[in-house]
Amino acid sequence: MGSPKDLNQPEIYVSALVRAAQTDDVEALTRWLADDEQAESGPFYKWYRYFAERLIAMAPRPEQGFVARVARTVPLPKVGRNDACPCGSGKKFKQCHLGSEESVAWKMGSPTPMMRAMAVSQIIQESPLEVLDEVPLEKCSPLAMAELAAAYQKEGELDTALTLLKRMLDGDRDDPFLLIDYWIARYAEWLVDAGLEAEGERFLLDEYKAARKIEGWQVAQKLAAFYIDQGNLEGxxxxxxxxxxxxxxxxxxxxxxxxxxxxxxxxxxxAQCYEKAQSLSGELREQEQSYMAELVAESLERARNHQPLMVEEEEEDGDAMEQPTLNDDEESR
Ligand SMILES: [Zn+2]
Known part of the structure; x- marks a missing residue:
C-alpha cells in the first residue's frame, strides 16, 4: 500500500474532483485514492470506495455545464466495529472514531465553492476542444464561461473566445471567484488581436461609463494600459x-x-514611479506579485540607463498577463 490521498488537503480534494469528472469508474478512482492497486483487499477499501462514489456524484462535468450531478446521496458504508478507522490512525473503528463519524467529516463533506471553482478551471484547461464544444452553455457559471473562452483563445479560436467572453460579460457577472477586471482587460486585448481596435476602445469606454462589478478606476486603468499598448501615450x-x-x-x-x-x-x-510601484506591490495577490516585479524591474533598469521603453513586437506579443490561478487562501473551511 502506498500513501492514500488525504482529502483534508484542498489541492488534493481538487485533483480528486478533476479526476472524478473524467471518469465513471468507481473502482479506478478508489484505487487512486487509496494509492493501492489491490484496494479491494485493503483495510480502508470501504471508506475509499465511499469517497470515490461521492466524488463522482459531485464532480463538475463538462457535459453538464460543470454543475454537479443531481445530488445523489451516497449512503455511508457499513463498516464493522473491528474494521480500520477511516482517519488512518491504524486503530480499530470501535477504539477510535466509532460514534463520532462527524469528526472525520472532512472527507465526507462537500468541496468548498473555491475548491469547486478551482476544479472547474482545471477540468476546462485539461479538456480537448471536442469535449468543450459539447458543453451546455446555458448551465455554465460566469467563471466556467470565462475559462471556456480562455481555452478557445489558447487554441487560436478567437471568434469563439470573444463570443463566449462577451456572453459572460453581458451576463450577471455574479461569481465570487471571477476576477472581472482581468477578463475585461482580456476582452479588449483579444479584440485588438482580432484587428478590432476601435471596438476594443469602445468596449472599455462603455465599461467605464457603466461599470458593473468593478470600480471605475479599474476600468480607467485598463484604458490607460490599452492606449499605452497602442503607443498612444497622450490618450x-x-x-x-x-x-x-x-x-x-x-x-x-x-x-x-x-x-x-x-x-x-x-x-x-x-524611475521614481517604478520604485513606488515596487514598494507597493506587497498588496497584490501573490500570483500577481512576481509578474509585477519582473515587469517593473525591467522598466526600472531601462529608465536608469536612459533607455527608451521597450517596443512591443508586432505579432504574438506574449506579454499578456498570465492568467491568475485561483488560490484558496481567501477561504478556509
Ligand atoms: Zn479514527
Whole structure:
C-alpha cells in the first residue's frame, strides 16, 4: 500500500474532483485514492470506495455545464466495529472514531465553492476542444464561461473566445471567484488581436461609463494600459490620472505613470514611479506579485540607463498577463 490521498488537503480534494469528472469508474478512482492497486483487499477499501462514489456524484462535468450531478446521496458504508478507522490512525473503528463519524467529516463533506471553482478551471484547461464544444452553455457559471473562452483563445479560436467572453460579460457577472477586471482587460486585448481596435476602445469606454462589478478606476486603468499598448501615450494620460485618483496606492497605477514619464524620456520621474510601484506591490495577490516585479524591474533598469521603453513586437506579443490561478487562501473551511 502506498500513501492514500488525504482529502483534508484542498489541492488534493481538487485533483480528486478533476479526476472524478473524467471518469465513471468507481473502482479506478478508489484505487487512486487509496494509492493501492489491490484496494479491494485493503483495510480502508470501504471508506475509499465511499469517497470515490461521492466524488463522482459531485464532480463538475463538462457535459453538464460543470454543475454537479443531481445530488445523489451516497449512503455511508457499513463498516464493522473491528474494521480500520477511516482517519488512518491504524486503530480499530470501535477504539477510535466509532460514534463520532462527524469528526472525520472532512472527507465526507462537500468541496468548498473555491475548491469547486478551482476544479472547474482545471477540468476546462485539461479538456480537448471536442469535449468543450459539447458543453451546455446555458448551465455554465460566469467563471466556467470565462475559462471556456480562455481555452478557445489558447487554441487560436478567437471568434469563439470573444463570443463566449462577451456572453459572460453581458451576463450577471455574479461569481465570487471571477476576477472581472482581468477578463475585461482580456476582452479588449483579444479584440485588438482580432484587428478590432476601435471596438476594443469602445468596449472599455462603455465599461467605464457603466461599470458593473468593478470600480471605475479599474476600468480607467485598463484604458490607460490599452492606449499605452497602442503607443498612444497622450490618450493614456488622463486615464492614468483617473485610475490614480481612484486608487492612489495601487502599484500598477504607478507603473503606468512610470511608463508615461518613460515615454517622455523623463528618466528620473519614471524611475521614481517604478520604485513606488515596487514598494507597493506587497498588496497584490501573490500570483500577481512576481509578474509585477519582473515587469517593473525591467522598466526600472531601462529608465536608469536612459533607455527608451521597450517596443512591443508586432505579432504574438506574449506579454499578456498570465492568467491568475485561483488560490484558496481567501477561504478556509
Ligand atoms: Zn479514527
Amino acid at each position: 493614456a494620460e488622463s486615464w492614468v490620472s483617473v485610475a490614480m485618483e481612484g486608487k492612489p496606492d495601487n502599484p500598477f497605477n504607478h507603473y503606468l505613470k512610470g511608463l508615461l514619464h518613460h515615454g517622455g524620456e523623463q528618466w528620473e520621474e519614471a
